[in-house]
Amino acid sequence: MYSPSIQNLIKAFKKLPSVGQRTAERFVFYLLKSGKKEVGELTLALKELIDTVKSCEVCWNFSDTSPCPICQNPKRDHTTICVVADPQDLAVIEGTGEYRGLYHVLRGQVDPTDAESLTKMKVKELLEGTRNKEQGTIQEVILALNPDIAGETTMLYLEKELKSVNQEIKITRLARGLPMGGDLRYADEITLGSAIKNRIIKG
Amino acid sequence: MYSPSIQNLIKAFKKLPSVGQRTAERFVFYLLKSGKKEVGELTLALKELIDTVKSCEVCWNFSDTSPCPICQNPKRDHTTICVVADPQDLAVIEGTGEYRGLYHVLRGQVDPTDAESLTKMKVKELLEGTRNKEQGTIQEVILALNPDIAGETTMLYLEKELKSVNQEIKITRLARGLPMGGDLRYADEITLGSAIKNRIIKG
Known part of the structure; x- marks a missing residue:
């Protein structure tokens, strides 16, 4: 019409x-x-x-330059890499102001319904990246994917791959616990269990 | 970021x-x-x-030509005008295939919180349109606005204006009744009352 x-x-x-x-x-x-x-x-x-807009050839974030400003910044901690699924996740973590290391954007996650999801992800680039970085060797890789099935599967896969390339590398994940404003009574058992196990020492 | x-x-x-x-x-x-x-x-x-895309200078629908294909079509009934608030409403009515007359798109409705809403609407163009059409004189104006407060207010206003320009003109509204798949028990009183009053004779 x-x-x-x-x-x-x-x-x-x-x-x-x-x-x-x-x-x-x-x-x-x-x-x-x-x-x-x-x-x-x-x-x-x-x-x-x-x-x-192009892809940063180092971290695979979208940027106006390659390498992007974060990868180029000598003041950032070049020994730590935070792995995220998407550029939006990177922006959220940057927004917290708590992280001064580098990033690696996977551009996807493991998807059991899509056989090509493994090859679509920038995993090869991450594994190569863990070996040839200019300013300092990578000591820690933070796997900052969502705590859901796709995220957990991807993190397990990455852990295995990273360990096969470099046995010495420290692999960490985001803490699991009560969100700000959350209610004990409505927290699921896995979250609450993890919050007790990984309780923070305050003095 | x-x-x-x-x-x-x-x-x-x-x-x-x-x-x-x-x-x-x-x-x-x-x-x-x-x-x-x-x-x-x-x-x-x-x-x-x-x-x-431009505005059709006759009916104020958006179109690639002015007058638009509907206003130009000699096979349509040029004695009936259906007034709608927006181009999307026109498309929905055309989609029914039940209407062969012309349209007039108001491009808005009476909004008590916006003093300029009256001047923004294409009312002047409608009133002039009811007087100078080429193929046949307008005999009926269908006010096809939504049965809500803004629509009812606009229709009352248009009725008054149209009658002041042309006392002979027939002004009609869309029928109010049960929608297809509707349930008698959940119909509001105004709708059901109207559906009984304007019941359709089937033989």
């Missing part, structure tokens, strides 16, 4: 994650109502994205 | 209706992962939208 150019844009928007027909229609008519400036901004930002 | 070009695109996506930081991030990283082809398609579709 819509004109061809409206239909094309609806089709293009529908490819975005969790955008269906209705949402895509709302996006298009919002843009049509708001006028050329907003459409121009979006077009420009998309063009800029293709033109400037 | 993200590179400037990623941040710019996140900002541009966040202007779309009901898109927050997280959703915008997911859109951007989805595009980065899927590669240049998908970004290119979206950029092209947006460019096409600016370049080709």
Whole structure:
């Protein structure tokens, strides 16, 4: 029912994650109502994205430069690598301000339903990375994947692979415990058990 | 934490209706992962939208031509106008295949919290439209707005305005009744009352 150019844009928007027909229609008519400036901004930002964003060849984060600013930064701890599934996870950890080491972005996780998921992940690059880094040798690899089935499977797989390359390497995981504002009575047994076992000494 | 070009695109996506930081991030990283082809398609579709879509100067629907194909079609009933709030409503009514008249898109509704909503709506164009149409004079105006407060207020306002311009004009509204698959026991009193009053004779 819509004109061809409206239909094309609806089709293009529908490819975005969790955008269906209705949402895509709302996006298009919002843009049509708001006028050329907003459409121009979006077009420009998309063009800029293709033109400037590349993958950092060291950590596989997306960045305007390769190596990215984090990998280039001599003030960061080049002996520790934090492995994350996606660039968004990296951004969340950076946001805490608690981590000063390097990162490695896997760009995916082990997916039992997708035979290619193992080859799609940047695992080879991680294993090579653990051996040839410039500023200091890697001493610790933090596996910071989600504590769900895909994440746990991926971490087990990485542990095995990392150990086969370098037996000396220290492999750690994020602590499991009660989240801020959490309630003891609603915590599951695994979380609470882990929180007791790994309790923090305060003096 | 993200590179400037990623941040710019996140900002541009966040202007779309009901898109927050997280959703915008997911859109951007989805595009980065899927590669240049998908970004290119979206950029092209947006460019096409600016370049080709215009407002039909007769019915104020968005279209690649003005007048739009519906207003130009001599086979349609040019004596009936169906007034809708938005282009999406027009598409839904066209989708039923039950209507062969013309449309008028208000591009908004009466909003008591927005003093400018009255001037933003294409009401003047409707009133003028009811007087100067080429193929046949307007005999009926169907007010097809949503049966909610904004829609009812707008319809009351339009009724008054239309009657003040043309006393002879027939003004109708969409039937109120049970929706397909609806349940008598869960229908509200106004809907059920209206469904009984306007019951359909079947023989």
